[in-house]
Amino acid sequence: MVLTQRPNPRRPTLQDVARRSGVSKSTVSRVINDEPKVRAEVADRVREVISELGYVPNQAARQLVTHRTHAIAVVVTEPDNRLFLDPFFDCLLRGIRRELAQHGAQAVLLFLDEADDYPRVADYLGGGHVDGAIVFSLRPGDGLHEMIDRIGLPAVFGGRPLLRDGDRAHRHAHVDGDNRGGARQAVQHLVSLGRTRIATVTGPYDQETSAADRLAGYRDVLPDAPPDLTERADYTRQAGADAMAALLGRRPDLDAAFVASDLMASGALQTLRAHGRRVPEDVAVVGFDDLTGITESTDPPLTTIHQDVDGMGRLMARLLFDAERIKAPATVVVPTRLVLRGSA
Amino acid sequence: MVLTQRPNPRRPTLQDVARRSGVSKSTVSRVINDEPKVRAEVADRVREVISELGYVPNQAARQLVTHRTHAIAVVVTEPDNRLFLDPFFDCLLRGIRRELAQHGAQAVLLFLDEADDYPRVADYLGGGHVDGAIVFSLRPGDGLHEMIDRIGLPAVFGGRPLLRDGDRAHRHAHVDGDNRGGARQAVQHLVSLGRTRIATVTGPYDQETSAADRLAGYRDVLPDAPPDLTERADYTRQAGADAMAALLGRRPDLDAAFVASDLMASGALQTLRAHGRRVPEDVAVVGFDDLTGITESTDPPLTTIHQDVDGMGRLMARLLFDAERIKAPATVVVPTRLVLRGSA
DNA sequence: TTGAAAGCGCTAACAA
């Protein structure tokens, strides 16, 4: 790797600052690190020289002795180009960044998409570039858990760990929304409305724990629901519309639906309207996520399950720092609440 | 900054590997760096020990002597929570990441939003955490140009530099789409269709160079266009719809419009329809950006100006590496082309 | 309050 533009070949060092201000390296170091025991005049003089010379401490040298970088990696995968278009993630990341900033740590985002990203990202994380990592969307068996274990990097994971035989994911802290509990709230609400033929449109429950958990919540409340009231989709709007069409085809008598994401719910509402069903009179609908920009603009506005996404982000960051926190790594489940709008 | 989870206190070092495999540190170093002059058996033995011990090289130590991190920062601002929802940026970033990966470099994304992010990001960039930077959305006078200059960090900037008095932005490499040329293509196409009352909906030309340049392109072709055929908007869909309504109010006779972004154009098309105008028969419309997902789904499909966004991303990354490249920093303008669909 | 000296873990001459 040869850069076209050469970095500044000779940057001033601590030594340079020391010489120029007539003190020792130690004293300059103390000034830089705001240590108290330096005479004010000396400190001022040193600071003067620092800005004269445009001195910036070499972090590599510093790291070598302190073992601290003040940087935290946020590792994400961006399947199907979707991540960047996902307001959920946008909000989560914002929460993380703000919390990290409060701790004086720089968030650096790394992408883990293609197969050859793995070794590079692993090298990066293992190489001491960061003090810790917040990791999303691990694929089971991708070895990142193990790798992070081995190098002893402090880490917090997003989402319920999808365990496979032999995985030891539970050794790390995990943060997840209460998908199961939220789904229960949604379905219980529909039950309380007197609905008796409650369908569900699920996410890809064989791939994502959130989808599996939301389905589990539905089944918690309705253990005896007939299978033809369940239709699988993939969290997209179009799939939600199609799934609702399939349900209506099989069960024209359905009178409610728990649709496992707002995006799918907006598709489902459209299908219901196209089929002449009134919402909520004929069919009551509850979504999941409470995404601003979707829930208000559907017709009728979508009743849904709210998650404190920003709070989840902050929590993940805090778990990396907060010394009061869990001794043993644990899974933290962030509560949800039902938000009533027009659709149920 | 105190981490809850302590990093592994004692990680194996080069020395450990050397001792255990009965060779010197130099030999281990050579094996790690794939230098040729090591006997095969020795190298194998060393590699064995490395994986036994789970040794990972300490990058700080390495950096300290090589002055290389194999990481490149991508610095962005995310105004109004919008960036993550922008397919344009998504594509650009993907191009950058892929090109960097080919050079064995890790892309790390940094956010520069709130005021207190500046010093932290500056410290990060100046601290030698990265070998170079790709920087977007600088605010004029934010001092980042100067700072990057001072620390001598190789950098490539996105977008045409918005110069203020005393700025020396032109000392750095810039990459930008051909906004002005693309706008000319759009307007010339409308002229060639025989349209004579060609309006334009602009972006926020007082804030963004892309918007200013697209307006300039319109004026290049129509230097005598009356001012009431120009309406300013802010690149959002709603603003595009409103702007078109304003134009129709002032100039019900307009027979064409160059709308400076696809998103605004989709809003404008809606307004035109609401006002009973047929597109393209009554009013021909050309957009800008060629965003998949918008241009095909409008009614009619949108004729627009295409930019090779992925290519721009790759180019920016390449400029950081390619030794054949410009001696003097320069602004590179990436060409656009007209894509004919139904609206003009 | 300040300075001298050792050492963090690695690479890169230079010798062998």
Added chain:
DNA sequence: TTGTTAGCGCTTTCAA
């Protein structure tokens, strides 16, 4: 082909 040695630029005892 391998080992020895001298730093890279900083923090951190320990003495003064």
